[in-house]
Amino acid sequence: MxxxxxxxxxxxxxxxxxxxxxxxxxxxxxxxxxxxxxxxxxxxxxxxxxxxxxxxxxxxxxxxxxxxxxxxxxxxxxxxxxxxxxxxxxxxxxxxxxxxxxxxxxxxxxxxxxxxxxxxxxxPSAIWCSLASNTSIKSPKDFDGKTFATFGSNESDAVIRRMIQTDGGKGTFDKVTVGTSTFQTLSSGKADFGGFYATWEGVQADMYGPKLNCFTEPDYGVPGDAxxxxxxxxxxxxxxxxxxxxxxxxxxxxxxxxxxxxxxxxxxxxxxxxxxxxxxxxxxxxxxxxxxxxxxxxxxxxxxxxxxxxxxxxxxxxxxxxxxxxxxxxxxxxxxxxxxxxxxxxxxxxxxxxx
Missing domain, CATH: 3.40.190.10 (Periplasmic binding protein-like II)
Structure with missing residues (x-):
């Protein structure tokens, strides 16, 4: 979106x-x-x-x-x-x-x-999510050491790092560039979490799956509105x-x-x-x-x-x-x-x- x-x-x-x-x-x-x-x-x-x-x-x-x-x-x-x-x-x-x-x-x-x-x-409508089936991720600090499905921007890295650190983690993670879609990148196991939008992909996940476990930027230390x-x-x-x-x-x-x-x-x-x-x-x-x-x-x-x-x-x-x-x-x-x-x-x- x-x-x-x-x-x-x-x-x-x-x-x-x-x-x-x-x-x-x-x-x-x-x-x-x-x-x-x-x-x-x-x-x-x-x-x-x-x-x-x-x-x-x-x-x-x-x-x-x-x-x-x-x-x-x-x-x-x-x-x-x-x-x-x-x-x-x-x-x-x-x-x-x-x-x-x-x-x-x-x-x-x-x-x-x-x-x-x-x-x-x-x-903000951005949501940062893992598949609900990935029970090892319960909050952003669990993104630590995991793989981020990214489109390659420094900005997204900064957002994820801040969310992890606000939740008590170190803010370190690996990255893989998204291919056809973030959903497919996560479902294939190539990445553990990625970015979506509550008003579009969030709706898609609710209606058609796969179910997601999501976190929002304002709740985890990212100021303002991106x-x-x-x-x-x-x-x-x-x-x-x-x-x-x-x-x-x-x-x-x-x-x-x-x-x-x-x-x-x-x-x-x-x-x-x-x-x-x-x-x-x-x-x-x-x-x-x-x-x-x-x-x-x-x-x-x-x-x-x-x-x-x-x-x-x-x-x-x-x-x-x-x-x-x-x-x-x-x-x-x-x-x-x-x-x-x-x-x-x-x-x-x-x-x-x-x-």
């Missing part, structure tokens, strides 16, 4: 090409130049962060319900590029994409010019075409709000609009129920009474997590050199287009 565990893998791939990408930015497609379709709508590209899932659902709803069309936009939802959605947005190959402030911070340190304009998820999932765009687009950013953000926000209020209908829309993903309606509905029941997108009561604006960026929670990552020496620049100063979340997000 996305946010960060899967998109961290893409971050690693994208980082390899970032120097080339940033250097070539001036020669890339300029997403701020208006092109229109036959109906006079402005053509806009939105890139997925991974396979279609409930993190993306508001964009699919906005397209299906005509919210984008009402805003004068013809939105094309496209598969994630090999080097990652962040690089595609940075280079102007996509106008908008799903990402998170954690990835925006990582890419900014490598020279990217991107910013988050709407944050969907308001609290899973600040939302919509990003290029800073150049913000400065040169704020009207486009406002129209897209407002329509997407409306789509997510509809999904939060009508989760079953939104689930059916996602299944219909993303046929190649072969999603099961019951599974997507259970994912949305998990999101709604867990208030992952915000407190509905506060959204309804106006005390919380849907989509507000949690720069405070993000900064706490950024500072932790910097303390763990898990940030690097485009040359692979450790960066000791954390990105500043307040500079990486804006709420100006939510109103």
């Amino acid at each position: 996305k946010n960060s565990i899967f998109s961290k893998a893409i971050t690693i791939l994208g980082a390899i090409a970032m120097l080339v990408g940033v250097t070539a930015c001036g020669q890339s497609n300029d997403s701020t130049k208006a092109t229109t379709d036959g109906n006079g709508l402005k053509k806009v590209t939105f890139m997925l962060s991974w396979a279609p899932d409930t993190n993306h659902i508001g964009v699919y709803v906005a397209k299906n319900k005509g919210y984008f069309k009402q805003a004068g936009l013809d939105v094309d939802i496209v598969a994630v590029a090999q080097a990652g959605a962040e690089q595609a947005v940075n280079n102007g190959m996509a106008d908008f994409a799903l990402s998170n402030l954690t990835n925006v911070g990582t890419y900014t340190l490598k020279g990217a010019k991107i910013k988050q304009v709407l944050q969907v998820q308001q609290k 899973d600040t999932i939302g919509i990003i765009t290029n800073t150049k687009t913000i400065s040169s075409n704020p009207d486009l950013v406002r129209k897209f953000t407002q329509a997407a926000k409306k789509g997510y709000e509809y999904a939060y209020s009508h989760p079953d209908d939104a689930a059916e829309i996602l299944v219909k609009e993303a046929p190649d993903a072969n999603l099961k309606p019951a599974f997507v509905k259970k994912s949305m129920k998990t999101i709604v029941d867990g208030q992952y997108w915000g407190d509905p009561a506060k959204i309804n009474d106006g005390s919380f604006v849907f989509g507000t960026n949690d720069t405070k929670g993000a900064q706490q997590y950024f500072d932790f990552i910097a303390e763990e020496n898990a940030y690097t620049d485009s040359h692979g050199k450790v960066v000791h100063t954390a990105p500043q979340a307040k500079d990486l997000a804006t709420d100006e287009f939510l109103k």
Whole structure:
């Protein structure tokens, strides 16, 4: 799902090409130049962060319900590029994409010019799990000396190390790179634990197996929020075409709000609009129920009474997590050199287009 565990893998791939990408930015497609379709709508590209899932659902709803069309936009939802959605947005190959402030911070340190304009998820959903059948693991300290199924990021290593140490362990573990899926890596016995998301893989495990034994970051010493999932765009687009950013953000926000209020209908829309993903309606509905029941997108009561604006960026929670990552020496620049100063979340997000 996305946010960060899967998109961290893409971050690693994208980082390899970032120097080339940033250097070539001036020669890339300029997403701020208006092109229109036959109906006079402005053509806009939105890139997925991974396979279609409930993190993306508001964009699919906005397209299906005509919210984008009402805003004068013809939105094309496209598969994630090999080097990652962040690089595609940075280079102007996509106008908008799903990402998170954690990835925006990582890419900014490598020279990217991107910013988050709407944050969907308001609290962590990452879960770190072993198979329930592995009775030797009862809490994170039991990860000590075991093998971690990883996508290769320093950030994930720092999170696991902190969780183990907070639980009284040493924080030492072996690693193996995930192949086709973390589930398969664990089931094959190649690894003992790995990262999932409560709102997607957690639901999958509950419904279809294998059963998992999971632990969350806030319960074991990891500060802030790593899973600040939302919509990003290029800073150049913000400065040169704020009207486009406002129209897209407002329509997407409306789509997510509809999904939060009508989760079953939104689930059916996602299944219909993303046929190649072969999603099961019951599974997507259970994912949305998990999101709604867990208030992952915000407190509905506060959204309804106006005390919380849907989509507000949690720069405070993000900064706490950024500072932790910097303390763990898990940030690097485009040359692979450790960066000791954390990105500043307040500079990486804006709420100006939510109103």
